[in-house]
Amino acid sequence: MMAGFGCGTRGYPRSRSRTWQRWGSPLLERSRELGGRPDRATLGIIGTICAIAGFFALGIILGPAAVVCGRLSMGRTRTGGRSLPALVAVVLGAIDTLLAVVWPAQAATPGNGVF
DSSP: OOOOTTGGGTTOGGGGSOSSOSSOOHHHHHHHHHTSSOOHHHHHHHHHHHHHHHTTSOHHHHHHHHHHHHHHHHOSOSSSOOOHHHHHHHHHHHHHHHHHHHHHHHHTSTTSSOO
16 A cells, blocks of 8 residues: 555545635625625515616616515525515516516507607
8 A cells, every 4th residue: 555645634625725715805804794795685675665666767777676686585495485575576676677668669659649
C-alpha cells in the first residue's frame, strides 16, 4: 500500500476546498444582520398592493410586478400552505396584465366610435 497523503478529508468532500470566503466583506455581514431581502410575507403584501394599484394606473408594469412578487412569496412549493396575499397577488396581477394588454387593442379596433 502506498502512503495516503491528504486522505484525512475522505469523509468530508467539502473540506478539500473552501466553499465560502474566509474573509468576507463587511457589507455582506451587514446585509445578513439587516435581513438581506424582504421576507415572504412582505413580498406577498407588496404584490397585492401592486396588483390593486395596477387596476388604476400603470397596469402593464404593476401587473407583472405583482405576479413576480406573489410568485417569489409562494416559494418553491406549489401545493400546501400558500399565503393568501401571495395567491391574491398572482391572480390579480395576471388579470391586471391581461386587461392592460387587451384594453388598448380593443380601443384601437375600427368601428367602435373612437375614430
